[in-house]
Amino acid sequence: MFSVLSCGRLVARAVLGGLSQTDSRDYSLVTASCGFGKDARKGILKKGMCYGDDACFIARHRTADVLGVADGVGGWRDYGVDPSQFSETLMRTCERLVKEGRFVPTSPVGILTSSYCELLQNKVPLLGSSTACLVVLDRTSHRLHTANLGDSGFLVVRAGEVVHRSDEQQHYFNTPFQLSIAPPEAEGAVLSDSPDAADSSSFDVQLGDIILTATDGLFDNMPDYMILQELKKLKNANYESIQQTARSIAEQAHDLAYDPNYMSPFAQFACDYGLNVRGGKPDDITVLLSIVAEYTD
């Protein structure tokens, strides 16, 4: 009896396995970026991929497409430290790790950890902190592996609906988890989370899935339904239309952020905490918009 059952299971598994393996094509992400610095330098990338204190990267490797956003914590400006330096170096280092193949696609947390270690290996005494969100698409297994530390995040949209999303990590209201390097005298006084604290997840994607990765500047100002509305305008998977949509999302978020009467998700969230806040939340906004497409070399 037992053997019949187990045989049946094997057969079923083989059939199912055979079915799911029909798609042997490699996938890739077509990604466009857009963003705004807080002080309205519209869409201008400072150096490399930086919007205000936000930084991002898009990197390709033989085995995977990797992208990431990081939001430098602005409070460091009071210490005479440029907050964008930390987030930018973090993203540049991630990019380099990916390009040189020093990563495992299944472990984006690993990329974050080694990138953070490299920051400590720099002769320049870096200071600052940053949230980070990394998204890795494994080309052959069609799986999306993600790591998220703090309040940046991503959405996976399929047929107009959000099918997968990141969880926000906060210590308390408006204080996200963050990677940081503190000056020795402030050690302990500064919030510092280990890269291992990042929330990781894996998700199977299909051709045509839309992945939106962004910093809190977007999610605090634009609720899901508005984002989905914008995404509906996206008709095909060529780079130009993605770029256009990314731009219109970022622009809309930027406009809302400076609308004093708009009840933004951030304001609603604040109300839940008993704070009387109205209007948008002026912040740096970074949007990476990607579509899962077939891999062409």
Added chain:
Amino acid sequence: MSFMPWFPMLTVLSMFYYICLRRRARLASRGEMINSRQAIESNSRALPMSTKAVQYAKEVLDFSSHYGSENSMSYTMWNLAGSPNVYPSSGDFTQTAVFRTYGNLWSNCSSTPAPFKRTSVNFFSQDYVELAFEEPVYPTAVHILETYHPGSVVKILACSANPYSQSAPAEIRWETIWSGEPTRVNSPQSRQFTPCLKEISFPTNLLRLETNSSLLDYYTELDAVELHGVKEKPVLFLKTAAIDMSDLDDDYDDKDSCELDSLTNQLSNTGIREWTNNGYFDKLPYELIQFIISHLALPDLCRLAQTCKLMYQHCCDPLQYTHLSLQPYWTNVNDNSLEYLLPRCSLVQWLNLSWTGNRGLISTSGFSRLLKVCGSELVRLELACGHFLNEACLEVIAEMCPNLQELNLSSCDKLPPQAFSHICKLSGLKRLVLYRTKIEQTALLSILNFCPEIQHLNLGSCVLIEDYDLVASVLGAKCKKLRSLDLWRCKNITERGIAELASGCLLLEELDLGWCPTLQSSTGCFVNLASKLPNLRKLFLTANRSVCDSDIEELARNCQHLQQLDILGTRMVSPAALCKLLECCKELFLLDVSFCSQIDSRVVQELVTRFPSVSIKKSFTQ
């Protein structure tokens, strides 16, 4: 008259030459300017028709030292692989390859051993890195992208063996394709270094760069190496550049020593005609001839041995071989050459086999035979980057060399951890270099327990040691004679270890605590060091972000003899504290304040004018 038959042949040759020139001219006029320019750059030795390949290094196979950590990529040699990250920018960047040392300031240290007698005058190499490329080519040009303090490369060698081939090569030949003297480039700015190469008769995808940083003001940084070459053997050599005599000389030195040796061997066996009379040489005392020939380099000694029986006898005297450095001849030293040297080796005291024996040139048995002969007298043994070494070799060393005082195993990173357990039998050890080795804690602790004479210990980048505090406490308890200690990039020493060290090893003069991230100035560990060790001459606190004014002031108060101080990368040291230090420590000659945010270039300029005898380093990123 005799040249007449050659005449038609010369005509034919010159016609061929002319045709080729025409062909090149036509190609160029067809618009293949790039092609012909490359041909000219590459010394016109290749026909422009042959397939050219330009490739960056695929992989870094081996190197002697690097600045970076073993489990990171910042400032490590591995950055030499792939396309450039920094070039054409200049500056001190993490993405480049950096060696461990620079300049000649460090050679003044008591921990730096004396040079070997009879070292070849054209051997300058201090460090090396070996690079593998995808495709074997006949090199036409090598571009070395140096992005910071250029000028360190002194030699480029090409290997006949393909590191990616499955089958083991029948013979391994290393050919020097360029060599030069160490240079001093006054500007730290980046440059592309494209030396004029000597052509070789085999395709290669394994290059070795050898460097000498002794004339440089700071660490040199290399970004990438680009190899240009042709896939087919170049047919025509239109060599336009003058022949470089020094190149030839070098080559002679490198290549011929072994062949000469074997020749000498043959001559001695066949028996030379008996001469009882050596002319005026008979009037010279034996010692005088010995003294004269003691100034010869090793290959010259071998050549001299071939001149006559008297000289042969002199050149074979074991007294001539008390210092034997085979490092300059690493390309050719193999079991046979060791075998040949055996009868002359009975009195060797200093033996340098660094860099030798790799890729199977020296076998365990060859090495053991040598040590059986010379081991009893051996005092100093240099085996840096000796990848032929295995546990058996170390066992032989421990057994055969009871008088050994100095052992250098630097960068023997392929030596398995258990091999190091034999070192503790060498109870007379005074200097031990274990930089970049896989020594484990138990082996190290037994060495410290059984070798109380240790004066100089280098444990830089030993990644397998688990508890450095324990090591430091055993050092403090057992090694009272310790004078220099290198703990560069040790991962977990804390103030407890430092306290044990400072109270136990009172003779300590040199201490390298660079990149030890677990030391916090707030625990008082640096103040403790400075107050307990008044003899400190060299202190490296590289990249310790917590070093502050009170540490510097304590150093100024207590360590009058301080000569070298590195406090790179702290935000907490002020110009006032540095001024005090410079006023108090009159012997100071090296002060590295790179990336100290309070010390800007204006402050450095002021300090330099006030204290001209001190070399104050301030590195930059652009």
